[in-house]
Amino acid sequence: MKNFDVIIIGGSYAGLSAGMALGRSLRNVLIIDSGKPCNRQTPHSHNFLTQDGRPPKEISTIAREQVEKYDTVKFHDGVVVKTATLNDGFEVETKKGEIFNAKKLIIASGIQDIKPNIPGFSECWGISVLHCPYCHGYEVKNETTGIFANGDIAFEFSKMILNWTKDLTLFTNGKSSLSEEQTQKLKDKSINVNENEIEEITHEDGQIQKLTFKNGEEFLLKALYAKIPFQQNINVSDDLGCEITEQGFIKVDPFQKTNIYGVYACGDNVTMMRSVSNAIAQGNFAGAMVNKELVDEQF
Known part of the structure; x- marks a missing residue:
C-alpha cells in the first residue's frame, strides 16, 4: 500500500503517540522511522508520571508494541529525505527512493x-x-556542576541550574560574551565564569570525571549542562514551505498545525521543552487534530 490517510515522519514518542490516536480513529497510517531517537544514549527517563526512572528504550518499545495492535497503522523502516505537496495531499520519498x-x-x-x-x-x-534539569537535575542535585554555554542563554541557564546546585561554574569555552551586569550578577550568586577553552572531557562510560583545558589546567566535575545548536532532521522549510521560528523550531499553532494546510508537527522539532512526556502529549493532540480535519473535510 502506497496511499494513506496520514503519514507520520518519525516513530519515536511523539510519532507513536500520534499513531495511536489515529489508529484508534480507524485511519490508515504509515509511520516512517529510522530507529535512532536523540535520547538513545540516555540511561533513564524522568519527570514522566508512571514511567519515572525507566530507560527511554523500554518506554518506546512498549509504546510501539501497543501501537502495532492497531492494524490500520503500518510501520516502515527508513529515512525521509524529501517531501512534496501534491494537488490532493503530499508525497514522501525515503533515502532508498521509495x-x-x-x-x-x-x-x-x-x-x-x-x-x-x-x-x-x-x-x-x-x-x-545534560540538556534539561527537569529531566535530569534531581539525580545530580548539589553536585559539582558546570554549564557549557555563552552569552544571554548562558546567563538564563545559570539562573535556572542554581536551583539544583550551588556548586556551579559557567564554562564559556573561550572569551565570555556576557555583559558586565550579567557577569556581576553571577558573581554575586557565587557562580564562577571560566573562559578557558576545553581540550577534552575525561569520563568513564559516559560519566564525567574532569575537564581538561587547552592551557593544561583541569577541573573536576560530576555533571555538565550544555546549550548547543541544533538543526531539523528534514528540510520542511524548503520542501513544504513550513515556517521556522527564530530559534529554529517548526512553527505551529495551539493545535499543532503548521502554516501549511494539512501539515502538522509535534515533539522536539517544535519546542525547547524536550521531554518524553511532552512529546507524547503533543503527538496525541496532533493525531486527534488531524483526524478532526479529515472528518471536517467529509462534510
Whole structure:
C-alpha cells in the first residue's frame, strides 16, 4: 500500500503517540522511522508520571508494541529525505527512493544536536552532559556542576541550574560574551565564569570525571549542562514551505498545525521543552487534530 490517510515522519514518542490516536480513529497510517531517537544514549527517563526512572528504550518499545495492535497503522523502516505537496495531499520519498502518498502529514522527526568537536562530549551526551534539569537535575542535585554555554542563554541557564546546585561554574569555552551586569550578577550568586577553552572531557562510560583545558589546567566535575545548536532532521522549510521560528523550531499553532494546510508537527522539532512526556502529549493532540480535519473535510 502506497496511499494513506496520514503519514507520520518519525516513530519515536511523539510519532507513536500520534499513531495511536489515529489508529484508534480507524485511519490508515504509515509511520516512517529510522530507529535512532536523540535520547538513545540516555540511561533513564524522568519527570514522566508512571514511567519515572525507566530507560527511554523500554518506554518506546512498549509504546510501539501497543501501537502495532492497531492494524490500520503500518510501520516502515527508513529515512525521509524529501517531501512534496501534491494537488490532493503530499508525497514522501525515503533515502532508498521509495515513494508514499498521504492526505495529511505529521512531522515528528525530532532534531539533530550539533555537538562540539571536544573528545568525550558525544560519549557523555545524555548521560552526564545534560540538556534539561527537569529531566535530569534531581539525580545530580548539589553536585559539582558546570554549564557549557555563552552569552544571554548562558546567563538564563545559570539562573535556572542554581536551583539544583550551588556548586556551579559557567564554562564559556573561550572569551565570555556576557555583559558586565550579567557577569556581576553571577558573581554575586557565587557562580564562577571560566573562559578557558576545553581540550577534552575525561569520563568513564559516559560519566564525567574532569575537564581538561587547552592551557593544561583541569577541573573536576560530576555533571555538565550544555546549550548547543541544533538543526531539523528534514528540510520542511524548503520542501513544504513550513515556517521556522527564530530559534529554529517548526512553527505551529495551539493545535499543532503548521502554516501549511494539512501539515502538522509535534515533539522536539517544535519546542525547547524536550521531554518524553511532552512529546507524547503533543503527538496525541496532533493525531486527534488531524483526524478532526479529515472528518471536517467529509462534510
